[in-house]
Amino acid sequence: MPSVAIIGAGPSGCYVAQALCKARADAAITIFDALPVPYGLIRYGVAADHQGTKAVIRQFERLFERQGVRFAGNVRLGADVTLDALRAGFDAVVLATGLGADRRLGIPGEDLAGIHGAGEVTRAWNGYPDAVAPPIGRRVVVLGNGNVAIDLVRILAKGAAEFEGSDITGEPGAGVEEITIVGRSAATVARFDPVMVKELARLAGCRIAVLGAEGEGKGIEALQSLHGHAPEGAAKSLTFRFGLTPLRFLGDTAVKGVEFSDGTVIFADTVLTAIGFEGDAARDVLLADASEEGVLAPGLYATGWFRRGPRGTIPENRADALALATRIAADLPRDGGKPGIDVPGMTGFDGWVRIDAAERAAAPEGRVRAKITTHAGLMALAQNTGETGCK
């Protein structure tokens, strides 16, 4: 029986497993994750008020519930197990760990207090274990022109009542008065999906101004249609600006504003950067060895954002994962195979089932779940040490 280890239980890793289940029903598949909970960016990246997007989880639950895929949580590659050990133990190892680090602008003042990356912020708002939500002030600048930037401004612009049906942790934009979203390029090349832009027209407590969105196309039309949005009693404002290249951050210890290359200054007490994500040096080394797309070495593969970079939504990464699974299915041995390995301290899918049930049961009125936001809290349930019985 051939064995497969997939590293990362986010959407890309789960899609590889799903396709492999169909193509090679004889394969024994283990999905490892650094956390004791599965689903990666679906749980911790997809915005808390986009629960419909998270519905793909129903597909992945089946992998573990019915299709015999093993979940091995609480295993961090490099810390709890080495890549060499996994390659020695499994016929195929698939790296699907995504990209966790916020890309930096590389301009003066970037380390001032009050400047935070989108990944850091969204993890905290999504209840990532032990992530601390950065304080958000009254005047916020969001740098970036992709869907992650739109997620940030939408969540900051919403009031508590607008999170009905979500699983958000807290109300991130409670004290916000002004939001400015700034793109380096012209509006015509902004990478927002028009549907994400149009969604902002439903903000109930935020006025919207769109400055400098000239041109043609669906994206421009979506932006222009927002201009002048002014719900009654709106206490917040959102302004879109384009064609401004950040030059430096202003301030001594805490950020006071952003200066752009044309001399424009926008004052702010909080700056959120959403200009992409990146990997580490180890990823660069691995990808440099790739002989062809997705194949890094015999029996070692990569998919999703780890391979492709921080581009593309769930469907695009699914297509990549399906293509890779076809290749792996052909490479796996027909007879025999390596037996796979266990890693000390790993937690199972049953642990996640207990966590999931506890989070749903704790959901406050108007929310679908209350996430457990500490690693210790997750581990207590994952290892079932939370149930101590009679004392």
Added chain:
Amino acid sequence: MQIAVLYGTETGNAEMLAEDIGAHLGDHEVTVCNLSDFDPTGFDPAVLYLIVTSTYGEGELPASAQPFGNAMEAAAPDLTGVHFAVFGMGDSAYPETFNYGGKRLEEMMKNAGAVMLGERVTHDASGDDLADDLAFPWAEAVVAIAEPALAA
């Protein structure tokens, strides 16, 4: 009865539902097929077609249904005598385009002369219902209507 469950998907949700419907109707002769692999000139009046589709972007067909949509336009097949039903999957978080994929496929089939059985039902990803819980009764009702219709 011969039943073909055709699905248009982008994230795999509609594919899983199509497979579930196929398994649920296991007493019949059921095939489950991705719309991307289905040739619109191959519709057969002896077969009941259950179409399951999502919606993407701004109300567009999902990726796997787009080649089918294009082929329907290009081939303009005469589907007189063909019976079908549509189950849509949408997300009411995007109300302007909710379940446009299902609407488009319904229009395409009707314009080609095919007859729709029952009502087009839509599952809402942001709602509380499981897709299976809506789709199984829908499929059973359509099959019940189809038995006399296809025999005629």
